Amino acid sequence: MTRLTVEASGALTLVEDLGRPGLAHLGVAGSGALDRAALALANRLVGNPDGAAGLEILMGGFRARFDEGAWIAVTGAWGRVTLDGRRIAPYTAARALAGAVLELGPAERGARYVLAVRGGIDEPATLGSRSRDTLSAIGPAPVAEGRVLEIGGAPAASVPLLDREAAFPPPAGGVTVALLPGPRADWFTDAARATLFDAAWRLSGQADRVGARLDGPRLERRVPGELASEATVPGSMQVAGDGRPTILLADRPVTGGYPVVAILSPASLDAVAQLRPGQEVRFRHA
Amino acid sequence: MSRRLLPSGDAALLVECDSLDEVLALHDALAAEPPAGLVELVPAARTVLVAVDPDRLPLESAATWVRRIPIEAAARRPGHVAGEVTVDVVYDGDDLRSTAALLGISAEELVARHQAAEWRVAFIGFAPGFGYLVSDDWPFEVPRLDAPRPRVPSGAVALAGTFAGVYPRQSPGGWRLIGRTEAPLWDPGAPSPALFVPGRRVRFTEAGRP
Numbered sequence: 167m168t169r170l171t172v173e174a175s176g177a178l179t180l181v182e183d184l185g186r187p188g189l190a191h192l193g194v195a196g197s198g199a200l201d202r203a204a205l206a207l208a209n210r211l212v213g214n215p216d217g218a219a220g221l222e223i224l225m226g227g228f229r230a231r232f233d234e235g236a237w238i239a240v241t242g243a244w245g246r247v248t249l250d251g252r253r254i255a256p257y258t259a260a261r262a263l264a265g266a267v268l269e270l271g272p273a274e275r276g277a278r279y280v281l282a283v284r285g286g287i288d289e290p291a292t293l294g295s296r297s298r299d300t301l302s303a304i305g306p307a308p309v310a311e312g313r314v315l316e317i318g319g320a321p322a323a324s325v326p327l328l329d330r331e332a333a334f335p336p337p338a339g340g341v342t343v344a345l346l347p348g349p350r351a352d353w354f355t356d357a358a359r360a361t362l363f364d365a366a367w368r369l370s371g372q373a374d375r376v377g378a379r380l381d382g383p384r385l386e387r388r389v390p391g392e393l394a395s396e397a398t399v400p401g402s403m404q405v406a407g408d409g410r411p412t413i414l415l416a417d418r419p420v421t422g423g424y425p426v427v428a429i430l431s432p433a434s435l436d437a438v439a440q441l442r443p444g445q446e447v448r449f450r451h452a
Numbered sequence: 453m454s455r456r457l458l459p460s461g462d463a464a465l466l467v468e469c470d471s472l473d474e475v476l477a478l479h480d481a482l483a484a485e486p487p488a489g490l491v492e493l494v495p496a497a498r499t500v501l502v503a504v505d506p507d508r509l510p511l512e513s514a515a516t517w518v519r520r521i522p523i524e525a526a527a528r529r530p531g532h533v534a535g536e537v538t539v540d541v542v543y544d545g546d547d548l549r550s551t552a553a554l555l556g557i558s559a560e561e562l563v564a565r566h567q568a569a570e571w572r573v574a575f576i577g578f579a580p581g582f583g584y585l586v587s588d589d590w591p592f593e594v595p596r597l598d599a600p601r602p603r604v605p606s607g608a609v610a611l612a613g614t615f616a617g618v619y620p621r622q623s624p625g626g627w628r629l630i631g632r633t634e635a636p637l638w639d640p641g642a643p644s645p646a647l648f649v650p651g652r653r654v655r656f657t658e659a660g661r662p
């Protein structure tokens with residue numbers, strides 16, 4: 167059994183797969199990798215099924231040693247990634263030899279690296295998933311320095327010889343993502359709904375796997391009063407009493423009492439997962 | 453009675469009802485015959501979220517499925533497959549006497565009414581496994597604490613608004629505590645992780661008494 171010994175875990179390193187959908191009626195969110203496309207791509211690059219568990223590494227500062235040889239791929243955020251000090255190409259399968267040290271430098275583009283290892287990270291599954299839900303504290307504990315992670319057996323598919331997709335780093339400048347109408351769009355003034363699409367928003371410092379709060383103008387309500395809590399979906403944009411929107415993400419509470427003005431598409435959520443605090447984001451109609 | 457279908461992205465719709473009773477009836481009817489491709493069915497106080505895998509169940513088909521269920525027929529359906537549980541309670545909560553006083557009854561009567569009521573889990577909120585229980589036999593409305601407790605112990609049996617509940621694990625909380633139970637409310641490692649699931653009937657009994 168191949169093992170990966172973590173020597174530095176950076177700001178936050180979590181085991182994530184594609185999550186545990188279908189349990190919201192028990193109060194359990196779907197969780198899973200915040201940038202789902204990055205996880206699926208990293209897995210495909212090493213011949214894993216899309217939903218194999220990998221590591222989601224926030225902003226880099228990660229170092230780990232392989233006790234045996236392993237195929238790996240790093241996707242998502244873009245920065246200096248080295249194996250035994252030698253730089254490896256992003257979004258490409260690479261072979262780590264026995265004893266090799268993998269290092270992920272500070273993310274230069276995007277916010278979350280995804281590391282896939284051929285065979286997947288073999289932590290125990292909870293409720294059908296190896297994902298860490300940071301709000302409900304379900305799934306493998308956050309990966310700390312000294313943690314030894316076991317790698318699963320090789321999957322049936324071989325490591326693809328050619329990259330099937332061209333890889334682009336997450337954009338450094340503004341990002342534009344698509345919005346669908348939310349269930350409570352009519353709780354907001356026409357002006358607020360126009361502002362949502364006209365304004366240049368910025369990701370605030372209050373952004374994690376639960377939700378991404380945006381800085382920008384106030385979105386004024388047409389309907390005052392309280393909303394009885396109702397279930398949300400990933401990508402629900404709720405607007406708190408102060409008029410500021412928050413995009414609810416994978417580890418959100420499954421119900422919320424703030425009105426949801428709009429919903430981001432799943433592909434847009436992958437882009438939100440890679441936003442850095444202060445980065446500009448604009449919205450367009452889906 | 454009416455039902456409104458509200459948009460909730462390209463893989464879900466939110467069904468809004470006029471009352472919690474209607475939500476319960478609609479949820480029972482929908483849960484009794486889930487079509488292939490249904491991913492989530494999440495009741496709340498006035499709504500039911502219907503989330504689908506659009507490749508297997510197009511959103512339009514889900515909308516038709518919801519619209520076709522007559523609420524009147526749904527209301528007559530006996531509580532489907534969610535079952536029934538009994539929860540043993542030690543009635544020694546820190547707020548038992550003050551809550552009874554707020555309601556103008558004795559602590560003994562509050563305990564008796566809590567046990568006499570046939571409760572059902574309306575929906576889950578706040579935390580995994582935290583059921584909001586309602587009962588036709590429960591006439592009381594209990595105000596939340598002015599300041600939530602920073603730490604409510606796991607298994608605390610509590611009241612707030614028109615709801616009863618049990619804290620599935622230690623957490624902050626503003627509900628009034630009337631007792632405690634050893635019942636396993638939430639165990640993510642168990643095959644059935646939650647004791648309270650929407651639609652399930654619940655009876656409270658005094659621990660140690662037959």
